Amino acid sequence: MAIANGVSTVADHTDTESSSTVSTTTRPEVRNVSEVSLSTTAQTADSPDDSAPTVYDIEDLGVYYGDFKAVRDATLTIRQHEITAFIGPSGCGKTTVLRCLNRMNDFIDTARVEGTVLYHGVDLYDPKVNSTEVRRRIGMVFQKPNPFPKSIYDNVAYGPRIAGMKKKSELDGVVEKALRGAALWDEVHNRLDASGMSLSGGQQQRLCIARAIAVDPEVILMDEPCSSLDPIATSRIEELMQEIKREYTIVIVTHNMQQAARVSDRTAFFITEINKESDRRTGVLVEFNPTEKIFSNPDDERTEQYVTGRFG
Amino acid sequence: MRGVFLGAALTAVVLSALILYTLFKGTFDFFRAIEWDFATLADSGWYPRSSRFDLRTIVIGSIVVSLIAMLVAVPLGLGTAIYLAEYASRRVRRIVKPIVEVLAGMPSVAVGFFAVYVIAPDLVSRVFDPRQPKNMLVAGLGIGLLVIPIMASVCEDALAAVPGSLREASYGVGAKKVTTVFQVVLPAAVSGIVAAFIISASRAIGETMVATMAAGAVDTAVYKGFSPLEPGMTMTAAMTNAVGGSDQAAAEAPFKVLFFVGFLLFMVTLLLNTIGDRYVQRVRQKY
Amino acid sequence: MALATPALGGRTAGDVVRANLTKSQRDVPGLLALIALLTSVLVTILVLFTLIGTILVDAVPFLRDRGGSFVTRTIGSNPDVIGLWPGLYGSFIIGLGVIVIAFPLGIAAAVYLEEYAKPTRFTRFVQINIRNLAGVPAVVYGVLGFTIFAGWLGGLTGGKTVIAAALTLAVLVLPIVMITSMEAIRAVPQGIRDAGYGVGASRWETIRDHVLSYAAPGILTGTVLSLARALGEAAPLIVVGALAGGVGLLPETSLDGKFTALPMLIYGWSGQPTDADNRWQFSNSAAAASVILLALVLFFNFAAILLRNRYERTRTGS
Ligand SMILES: Nc1ncnc2c1ncn2[C@@H]1O[C@H](COP(=O)(O)OP(=O)(O)OP(=O)(O)O)[C@@H](O)[C@H]1O
Numbered sequence: 001m002a003i004a005n006g007v008s009t010v011a012d013h014t015d016t017e018s019s020s021t022v023s024t025t026t027r028p029e030v031r032n033v034s035e036v037s038l039s040t041t042a043q044t045a046d047s048p049d050d051s052a053p054t055v056y057d058i059e060d061l062g063v064y065y066g067d068f069k070a071v072r073d074a075t076l077t078i079r080q081h082e083i084t085a086f087i088g089p090s091g092c093g094k095t096t097v098l099r100c101l102n103r104m105n106d107f108i109d110t111a112r113v114e115g116t117v118l119y120h121g122v123d124l125y126d127p128k129v130n131s132t133e134v135r136r137r138i139g140m141v142f143q144k145p146n147p148f149p150k151s152i153y154d155n156v157a158y159g160p161r162i163a164g165m166k167k168k169s170e171l172d173g174v175v176e177k178a179l180r181g182a183a184l185w186d187e188v189h190n191r192l193d194a195s196g197m198s199l200s201g202g203q204q205q206r207l208c209i210a211r212a213i214a215v216d217p218e219v220i221l222m223d224e225p226c227s228s229l230d231p232i233a234t235s236r237i238e239e240l241m242q243e244i245k246r247e248y249t250i251v252i253v254t255h256n257m258q259q260a261a262r263v264s265d266r267t268a269f270f271i272t273e274i275n276k277e278s279d280r281r282t283g284v285l286v287e288f289n290p291t292e293k294i295f296s297n298p299d300d301e302r303t304e305q306y307v308t309g310r311f312g
Numbered sequence: 313m314r315g316v317f318l319g320a321a322l323t324a325v326v327l328s329a330l331i332l333y334t335l336f337k338g339t340f341d342f343f344r345a346i347e348w349d350f351a352t353l354a355d356s357g358w359y360p361r362s363s364r365f366d367l368r369t370i371v372i373g374s375i376v377v378s379l380i381a382m383l384v385a386v387p388l389g390l391g392t393a394i395y396l397a398e399y400a401s402r403r404v405r406r407i408v409k410p411i412v413e414v415l416a417g418m419p420s421v422a423v424g425f426f427a428v429y430v431i432a433p434d435l436v437s438r439v440f441d442p443r444q445p446k447n448m449l450v451a452g453l454g455i456g457l458l459v460i461p462i463m464a465s466v467c468e469d470a471l472a473a474v475p476g477s478l479r480e481a482s483y484g485v486g487a488k489k490v491t492t493v494f495q496v497v498l499p500a501a502v503s504g505i506v507a508a509f510i511i512s513a514s515r516a517i518g519e520t521m522v523a524t525m526a527a528g529a530v531d532t533a534v535y536k537g538f539s540p541l542e543p544g545m546t547m548t549a550a551m552t553n554a555v556g557g558s559d560q561a562a563a564e565a566p567f568k569v570l571f572f573v574g575f576l577l578f579m580v581t582l583l584l585n586t587i588g589d590r591y592v593q594r595v596r597q598k599y
Numbered sequence: 600m601a602l603a604t605p606a607l608g609g610r611t612a613g614d615v616v617r618a619n620l621t622k623s624q625r626d627v628p629g630l631l632a633l634i635a636l637l638t639s640v641l642v643t644i645l646v647l648f649t650l651i652g653t654i655l656v657d658a659v660p661f662l663r664d665r666g667g668s669f670v671t672r673t674i675g676s677n678p679d680v681i682g683l684w685p686g687l688y689g690s691f692i693i694g695l696g697v698i699v700i701a702f703p704l705g706i707a708a709a710v711y712l713e714e715y716a717k718p719t720r721f722t723r724f725v726q727i728n729i730r731n732l733a734g735v736p737a738v739v740y741g742v743l744g745f746t747i748f749a750g751w752l753g754g755l756t757g758g759k760t761v762i763a764a765a766l767t768l769a770v771l772v773l774p775i776v777m778i779t780s781m782e783a784i785r786a787v788p789q790g791i792r793d794a795g796y797g798v799g800a801s802r803w804e805t806i807r808d809h810v811l812s813y814a815a816p817g818i819l820t821g822t823v824l825s826l827a828r829a830l831g832e833a834a835p836l837i838v839v840g841a842l843a844g845g846v847g848l849l850p851e852t853s854l855d856g857k858f859t860a861l862p863m864l865i866y867g868w869s870g871q872p873t874d875a876d877n878r879w880q881f882s883n884s885a886a887a888a889s890v891i892l893l894a895l896v897l898f899f900n901f902a903a904i905l906l907r908n909r910y911e912r913t914r915t916g917s
């Protein structure tokens with residue numbers, strides 16, 4: 001067991017958090033799936049548990065692109081082993097907020113963030129924070145499947161390898177586990193050397209999920225992961241999310257309200273405010289509530305209009 | 313109107329045909345001038361006036377000079393391309409790119425002058441103490457300079473064609489910039505980089521003036537192994553050296569060899585460019 | 600197996616995460632890579648500046664001393680009195696030939712291939728021909744020019760004359776003009792054409808008034824670059840029979856006699872031995888001619904870069 005520290009420590013603090021008291025025991029570096037699922041009571045979509053430990057405390061988050069303010073005043077809490085959905089009309093800043101959660105916005109020259117994004121109490125935008133470490137713990141799955149033009153095996157092994165895992169036998173184990181975790185193993189186990197780009201769209205997206213979970217992150221951010229997939233591939237990914245949420249915390253952006261209703265525990269609803277004077281559009285978080293409430297009895301009238309399809 | 317435009321486009325075909333015809337015909341005339349005695353093509357040394365046209369001498373001259381040029385141009389051109397495509401801020405790019413383009417527009421005689429008056433005495437002679445100041449190393453270094461911008465621009469195009477989503481995917485699993493660039497972007501751009509390499513090699517082999525001015529051999533040369541510190545004759549320099557002399561001499565083998573070597577050069581560069589083009593197309597199709 | 604998690608002692612879970620996330624940001628491989636890349640960029644720039652710098656060092660005192668006489672006099676054997684007038688003249692005629700022959704022919708071919716031609720096998724064949732022509736070494740074009748323009752068409756060109764040389768270089772840059780013009784025309788949005796047809800213009804009128812005027816900056820960029828290329832080429836001129844500016848021969852500035860061009864002078868002068876009796880050496884005159892050629896070529900190159908930048912800015916609409 002020589003998985004790199006960068007990977008293993010994720011597992012460690014996850015367990016630390018989920019037991020909510022600080023433990024002093026040493027535990028194996030690679031988390032055993034069954035152990036974790038035992039230690040965590042699976043949530044059902046209907047009744048998110050407010051006592052679940054928080055992963056993110058986001059307060060007054062605002063994001064600028066240059067001097068254009070794309071999002072303002074987003075305040076929400078993301079809890080462990082839950083699926084949190086971001087919904088709202090196009091351009092309201094869902095992707096923008098999501099990319100703040102693992103500092104993916106760093107790669108957009110003009111992007112600037114204000115407010116706080118606390119991750120386990122640590123301000124992610126603290127200058128002392130190493131953004132590479134952040135992304136190692138907080139994985140991302142993108143809207144369009146983006147496998148590397150490498151073999152299936154190398155796609156999945158990429159993360160563990162750069163984290164320092166060298167031994168073939170260990171990598172084999174991690175790759176298999178990640179592909180099983182992404183429900184792709186049965187389809188590809190006999191052609192791991194084939195190019196990742198040779199898979200179908202739905203398989204590619206599952207490969208990307210496998211690639212993300214191979215480094216054993218704590219959080220997985222998904223930006224409209226099913227938008228380029230057909231209904232069957234979509235439902236496979238949705239099932240998959242239900243399975244893996246026992247191990248990970250998931251934030252998903254979706255345009256598909258049924259999808260949000262089906263899979264998520266809590267939902268954040270954003271809209272675009274149009275400033276009459278400057279004609280600029282800024283995204284605002286309108287409501288953040290358990291999904292069940294959002295879709296049956298929302299607090300905000302605009303939410304109700306949106307979820308019932310009477311919006312804009 | 314259409315007919316006029318079609319005619320213009322056909323000049324390309326006509327030109328290709330004329331080039332081929334000229335080279336074939338000239339080569340045939342050359343063979344006739346040497347009385348189909350192909351042994352002269354493997355005789356010792358390149359002494360056109362005594363009918364010794366040892367191909368080995370000029371082919372090895374071209375290979376040695378081009379290899380040196382590639383040793384200069386590949387790391388510098390690729391490094392510049394990676395820096396410009398992946399690291400440079402927009403402001404730095406705006407300054408550096410035109411500079412590289414100036415190098416791309418540099419007339420090869422100016423580089424030849426630089427090779428003869430600076431690279432030879434101040435660099436190669438100081439460091440290596442060769443038998444004579446002009447040699448294949450000098451020419452190779454000069455041609456390398458000319459090839460850097462070609463290498464850089466084709467590589468940069470290849471890197472720019474790699475979709476940003478791949479970089480994001482790499483960052484998304486916690487990769488650093490250097491890992492992303494060298495383990496994801498470069499492998500994804502590999503066919504473009506191969507194309508750059510092949511096209512650069514083709515340019516290096518076809519570059520004439522620097523080889524004529526700085527490789528050291530005048531009129532004659534003899535193959536003495538691969539040492540770049542020896543004076544040498546490239547295929548291109550053999551061509552420029554074949555020209556000259558009186559118009560009567562134009563009918564004779566020492567002049568006609570121009571066509572034969574031109575034919576060989578044409579074939580080699582055509583082959584390389586075709587392969588290079590294949591790789592460029594592959595980049596286009598992939599993304 | 601080493602301990603992955605230290606005993607936590609009095610620390611909170613947040614402290615642990617903080618410790619992990621604020622790991623040292625030092626990135627040695629990243630730094631080394633950046634240094635290597637920067638080095639390659641700097642070496643390239645440095646070499647370019649050294650090249651231009653040394654040429655200037657050799658040329659500037661010479662040009663100061665010789666002044667206008669270096670421009671107006673003819674070539675010869677003594678660098679103290681020679682001039683590059685025949686070279687300027689030859690290069691001027693060559694530039695003119697490129698403008699008169701290669702530009703219209705190249706642009707017309709591009710119009711045909713982009714606007715008229717259907718994507719047939721034949722069209723593909725023509726395009727491949729053009730791409731291959733662009734990769735043919737310059738010296739091979741010299742062989743073509745020698746045979747065709749100085750030989751077959753000797754009656755028209757007068758043999759190894761500046762006319763034959765101009766035709767040779769026009770043909771040499773023709774594929775470049777074709778390719779860059781094709782790219783510029785390809786970048787014209789369909790809407791521009793529809794606008795022309797919409798007001799009842801014929802195909803040719805639409806191309807002339809809308810497509811070509813929209814593509815003009817891109818076409819101009821390519822043509823200017825090819826002009827610079829033609830002015831700097833020497834290898835084909837050697838084969839077509841240009842004089843190398845060496846000792847003794849004084850070509851007239853005529854269309855039907857012996858001729859030379861700027862790059863030929865640089866080539867010829869660079870090969871001359873030094874002569875202690877002279878105040879100036881051929882290396883100085885070669886450097887001075889290089890400065891003038893470089894100035895011309897860089898002028899055209901910069902014009903092309905500026906054109907392209909302006910063109911890109913107006914197209915992206917910012
Ligand atoms: N890199 C960028 N530079 C400038 N503006 C941007 C950038 N990315 C997004 N924006 C702007 O910020 C706003 C929010 O964009 P964002 O992509 O976050 O919306 P979204 O809710 O994800 O939309 P969609 O549902 O269409 O994906 C939009 O007005 C968009 O134009």
Ligand SMILES: [Mg+2]
Pocket residue numbers: 094095096223253
């Ligand atoms: Mg989005």
